[in-house]
Amino acid sequence: MSSTAWLTVFVLAVFLGFEVISKVSSILHTPLMSGANAIHGVILVGAIIATGSTDDNVQLTIGLLAIVMATVNMVGGFAVTDRMLGMFAKPRQPRGGDGP
C-alpha cells in the first residue's frame, strides 16, 4: 500500500472514531474506556506476526513477552468490561425487555 493509502485509512478512522462515540451517555464513560482499552489489545495480532517471522533468540524473547502482555490486555480488557457492565445492569434496572 502506498503512503497516501495508509494516510487515507488513518484519517477516515480518526473521523469514524470521533463519530462513533459522540453520543455516549456519561454513565458509560468508564466502560467505554475499558472497552476501547480491550480493543487496542489487538496489538496481539502484531505481536504474533512479528514473533512468528523471526529467527533471532533476542527478538523471539521480546516477541513472546509482547504476546503475553498483549493477551493480558485483550482478554482481561474484555472480561473486565463485561463485569463492569454486568454490575451496571442490576442497580439501574433500565427500561423493559430485560426481564428478571
Added chain:
Amino acid sequence: MTGAWADTAYLIAGVCFILALKGLSAPRTARLGTLIGACGAALAVIVALTTPHLKHLGLIIGAIVVGTAIGLPTARQVRMTAMPQLVALFNGVGGGAAALVASVEFLRPGNAISDAATADLAAIGFTILVGGVSFSGSLITFAKLQELMTTRPVVLPAGRWITIGFAAAGVLSAVFLVPWPSTALMTLLALVSLVFGVLFVLPVGGADVPIVISLLNAFTGLTVAASGYVLGNTLLVIAGTLVGASGTLLTRMMAAAMGRPLTGTLFGAFTATASAAVG
C-alpha cells in the same frame, strides 16, 4: 489463511470493533457491543495464527495461554472498586506490548536498521516513545489508585524542568533514530520514555487519575496504529486509530463531566507549585 481471505477476515474484525464502540455508547447495547468486540478480536487472532510460514507456533500459543491465565482470573476476581486501576494496568501492558513489537521490528536484521524507509523508522520511534510513556505512566496510575503510593500530587523540586527535559530528550532520540538508527539509541529512547511516563503522571492528583488513564489509553491506541503501519497490517491501523480518536474525545468528555478543563488536569500540579512558590 492466505492473502485475500486474511484481509477480508481482518476487515470483518475491524467492523466488529466499530460496532463494539458504537454498542458501548448506549446502556442497552453495551454488553452486546463488548461481545461483538471480543468476537472480532478472537477472529483477528485466529487469522494471525494461520498466517502462512508462521514460525514458533507452539511457543506463540504457549505465550497466549500464559497471558490468558494471567488476565482472565485477574479480571474475574478483582473487587468492583479496584476496576479502574485494573483498566490502567491492562492499558499499560498493551502500550508496553506495542513498544516491544516495534523494537522487534527495529532489531530485525536487514529490515529495519539498514534498509528501512524513513517513515517506518519514524513510526517505530513514535511507538517506542509513546508506548513506553503509556506503560510506565499506567503503572504509576495503578499504584496511585491501588494506594501503593500517595494519591496526592507528587511534585519534585524543579520537577517541571526535569519533566520538560525528559520530554525533549525522548522526542530528540525518536527523531535522531530516523537518520542514525542504532540499538543503543533505541535503548536510550526506551529508557527515557519510561522515565518521562513516570514524571508525566506523578503530579496528577487522585481525582484526576481516571482522566489520565483515558488519555494514556488513547496514546496506546495511536502506538498500535503506528506499529500496524510498520507491520503493514490494516486491522492494527484501523483499530488503533479508532481507539486513539475515540479515546481522545472520551478524555475531553470525561474532563468536561468532572468540570475540569483538560489542561488544568494535566498541568494543575505544575501551576499549583508555581503559585505556591509565588505566594
